[in-house]
Amino acid sequence: MRIHKEGTIILSLVSLFLLLLNVVVYYTAPKVLGLSIFASLVLFGLVLQFFRNPSREIITSDDKWIYAPADGKVVVIEEAEETEYFKDKRLQVSIFMSPTNVHVNRNPISGIVNYVKYHPGRYLVAWHPKSSTENERTTVVIANNEGEILLRQIAGAVARRIKNYLEKGDQVLQGSEMGFIKFGSRVDLFLPLNTKIEVKIGDKVKGNVTVIGRLG
DSSP: OOBOGGGHHHHHHHHHHHHHHHHHHHHHOGGGHHHHHHHHHHHHHHHHHHTBOOOOOOSSOOTTEEEOSSSEEEEEEEEEEETTTTOEEEEEEEEEEOTTSOOEEEOSSOEEEEEEEEEOOBOOOTTSTTHHHHBSEEEEEEEETTEEEEEEEEOOSSOOOEEEOOOTTOEEOTTSEEEEETTOEEEEEEEOTTOEEOOOTTOEEOTTTSEEEEOO
């Protein structure tokens, strides 16, 4: 299992803490050392799975296809006003990432990055109606010959660490890493109104595997 680079420091700190904890238990309460070691391994395993980074190569790349940028559950499909960049109506598709999902975010299309902006904000639960506009978030816009799409990484009540690796002007490849949201949360896509949506609310999707829609 590959571990994402965002987990290196956290996993090291967790390992050190658990080691010191078990040393203390060894000297102060040796009778419960076995239970302490077992609980430590379970805790470390839970943290470790947050940072797994499975290798997923896109089998078929197409400028019209929009692949899922994250693992999770589709919780919103609706026509909505996008007020930050497009300032008009778009099709919004939102993916909720639970703590058990892979947290890597990937570029849904190939193209040029036309816009990147980080917004500090609140930490409402990810399904709150105002989380898309009031929570800590990073907005990215990618354009290719078939259209322009907006992707928004949104922090939640637990996920308070958004990482984004893109800069305006970058040429990106479909399926390559664009960021990471530690411990889950939500990713919103704002797509042209003529996009043919290929998923429905409640669907479980996987980054680089599930086609969310087709441009044009």
